[in-house]
Amino acid sequence: MTDVLRRGRASLAFSFFAQGATFALLVTRIPAIQDRYGISDALLPVFLAAVPILAGVGSVTTEQLVKRIRPSRLLRWSQPVVLLALLGVGAGDVLAEVGLALAAFGLAVGALDASMNMLGVSLQRTYGRSIMLSFHAAYSLGGIVGASLAWAGAHWHLALWVSYLPVVAVLLPATLVGSRWYVDGDAAPVAEEQGGGTVVFKLLLPLCLVMTFAYIGDSTVSNWSAKYLKDVLGSSEQLATVPYNVYMVTTLVGRAIGDLGVRRFGAAAVVRLGALVAAGGFAVVSVAPDAWLGMLGFTLLGLGLCVLVPQTFAAAGRLFPGASDAAIARLNIFNYVGFLIGSPLVGALGDAWSYRGAMLIPMVLVLVTLVYARSFAAQPDRYGGGHERPRTADVGRGSNGL
Numbered sequence: 001m002t003d004v005l006r007r008g009r010a011s012l013a014f015s016f017f018a019q020g021a022t023f024a025l026l027v028t029r030i031p032a033i034q035d036r037y038g039i040s041d042a043l044l045p046v047f048l049a050a051v052p053i054l055a056g057v058g059s060v061t062t063e064q065l066v067k068r069i070r071p072s073r074l075l076r077w078s079q080p081v082v083l084l085a086l087l088g089v090g091a092g093d094v095l096a097e098v099g100l101a102l103a104a105f106g107l108a109v110g111a112l113d114a115s116m117n118m119l120g121v122s123l124q125r126t127y128g129r130s131i132m133l134s135f136h137a138a139y140s141l142g143g144i145v146g147a148s149l150a151w152a153g154a155h156w157h158l159a160l161w162v163s164y165l166p167v168v169a170v171l172l173p174a175t176l177v178g179s180r181w182y183v184d185g186d187a188a189p190v191a192e193e194q195g196g197g198t199v200v201f202k203l204l205l206p207l208c209l210v211m212t213f214a215y216i217g218d219s220t221v222s223n224w225s226a227k228y229l230k231d232v233l234g235s236s237e238q239l240a241t242v243p244y245n246v247y248m249v250t251t252l253v254g255r256a257i258g259d260l261g262v263r264r265f266g267a268a269a270v271v272r273l274g275a276l277v278a279a280g281g282f283a284v285v286s287v288a289p290d291a292w293l294g295m296l297g298f299t300l301l302g303l304g305l306c307v308l309v310p311q312t313f314a315a316a317g318r319l320f321p322g323a324s325d326a327a328i329a330r331l332n333i334f335n336y337v338g339f340l341i342g343s344p345l346v347g348a349l350g351d352a353w354s355y356r357g358a359m360l361i362p363m364v365l366v367l368v369t370l371v372y373a374r375s376f377a378a379q380p381d382r383y384g385g386g387h388e389r390p391r392t393a394d395v396g397r398g399s400n401g402l
Helices: 002-029 032-037 043-066 071-091 093-128 133-155 160-183 198-233 242-265 269-286 291-305 308-319 322-350 361-374
Strands: none
Touching: 002 032, 002 093, 002 133, 002 160, 002 242, 002 269, 032 043, 032 093, 032 160, 032 198, 032 361, 043 071, 043 242, 043 269, 043 308, 043 322, 071 093, 071 160, 071 198, 093 133, 093 308, 093 322, 133 160, 133 308, 198 269, 198 291, 198 322, 198 361, 242 269, 242 308, 242 322, 269 291, 269 308, 269 322, 269 361, 291 308, 291 322, 322 361
């Protein structure tokens, strides 16, 4: 059983790593994608918004599919589609081709994100202690690698497909091999009032709002940091790829130690601290006079925002221990709601007002998270305790039949 768990945890962590690298390669080269396909500044927010909309569709579909198909199988086949779609973004010649590639990316990434976090919450429940941040730390590490490769591509003026092809050639077969060791969990029975319907949404709503606010902040960094540094703070295109890398480095650090903080002080305290640090980061970015102080702000943003999303998924798993897959799929939709709101909101405010002023909006929304921090407190389980307990049913078999 221990070997099954260890292999399952390692293989899932690699899947998070691969997705972090893939996403970073996409978002840090947005200016290059815009130039390659001649996408205007007015049309760019439309393309940025289409991806999370389709990802939301993918997440909704996943909630229905996991009733018949194990999350491990959905993850096994959605990740290659995401990787191939990334290559398609870099290899196209006309606007319709990049639109088709981004559509495929969006639909597949919705299924990928939902199924990855389903498996992560299930494993955390089995371990009986906080490990969710470690998976998202692997995502951050992948983001660092992807952003570094994007920097190299910009530095050497490589074509997008040249930057993307080696990454896809390595990660695609590696994730397929690693998927043999994914571990699925089996949900425990729960009381009827914790089932579906209106009651579930009311209980889940605070977490949905926190997820939305966190991803408005995250999408501001991923979609606008390069453009902000280049157009507002006057950096070079090469230097403009650095903020996202800095952001991912600090999210890696925060997530690497975050599980220890959760075990010591509790999830609610960690979430409160993260919200305060993230708000400070947005304030620094907004008033920064040059690119270097701007990157200090993005450093604080990484340290603050990094704990919010993993703990939101974990809290949903605690709240609905017997329906965690459905809860996570629904919660994951608000990941894309945040992206859908954040990207156009910052762009519209930046054009109509100023990009500096636009940075204050996600700052305020992140502070609102403080109101809902109590939703992250440990939920009593069906045995009357305040902590999760490992259940052998969750590790009965891996995706390869173990």
